[in-house]
Amino acid sequence: MAEGFHDLDWLTRTRAEGDVNAWLERLPYARFIGVTASRDLDGDGMIFHLEPGEHNIGKVLLPALHGGVVAAFMETAGTLDLMLSAREPRLPSIVDFSIDYLRTARVVPTHAKCRLLREGRRLANVQVVAWQESEALPVATARMHLVLGALEPRDA
Numbered sequence: 610m611a612e613g614f615h616d617l618d619w620l621t622r623t624r625a626e627g628d629v630n631a632w633l634e635r636l637p638y639a640r641f642i643g644v645t646a647s648r649d650l651d652g653d654g655m656i657f658h659l660e661p662g663e664h665n666i667g668k669v670l671l672p673a674l675h676g677g678v679v680a681a682f683m684e685t686a687g688t689l690d691l692m693l694s695a696r697e698p699r700l701p702s703i704v705d706f707s708i709d710y711l712r713t714a715r716v717v718p719t720h721a722k723c724r725l726l727r728e729g730r731r732l733a734n735v736q737v738v739a740w741q742e743s744e745a746l747p748v749a750t751a752r753m754h755l756v757l758g759a760l761e762p763r764d765a
Contacts, residue, residue: 620698629655629689639685642678646689649722655693657686659719659739666716674714679739683708683721683751687735690723691755701733701755708751717741719748733757 614620614635623631629646633639643660659665659674659682667675684706691701719741726734737751738744 614700617698620692624693624698627655627693629693632689632692633685636685638681642681644682644685646686652722654722654724655686655690657682657690657721657723659721661716661718671713672716674716674719676710676714679710679714679719679749680706680708680751682719683737683739683749684753686721686739687723687737687751687753688755690737691725691728691733691735691753694725695728695733695757700758702758703753703755704732705754706751707753708749710749712746712748714739714748715741720744728757731757 614632627648633644633646642665643662645658645660646655647658649656659678665674665678666672667678684703688701688703692699719739721737721739724736726736733755735753735755737753738747739749740747
């Protein structure tokens with residue numbers, strides 16, 4: 610996880626405010642591929658967004674987003690969504706990430722929603738669904754297992 614996430618006061622404050630974009634600003638690769646987040650107006654969670662960009666294209670002839678970019682987007686969304694929805698501020702580490710590509714991810718805005726399936730004392734399971742024009746037609750789904758690391762204040 611990027612530097613600054615170990616600042617307990619900052620993480621607690623941004624988490625209470627639901628400021629996922631402050632977290633994204635500290636993740637250079639998320640900024641590079643164009644990940645942002647907004648409140649889900651139809652629910653109580655977040656919707657993550659991946660802006661189309663030439664540097665995200667994997668198949669130029671189609672054109673289509675690179676599968677690794679789609680996976681990185683979904684992994685980022687799942688991890689940050691868990692950080693926001695966990696019972697207390699934690700820094701999760703991915704143990705397992707499994708993705709199913711369901712259709713071609715064209716070079717258009719892509720969105721993702723996450724669902725916390727289980728949060729135990731040490732492990733969490735998260736489901737991520739990514740789509741483009743219609744949430745009913747996902748381009749990929751993913752399952753994540755994460756270890757929930759304790760967050761302790763660091764000496765200055």
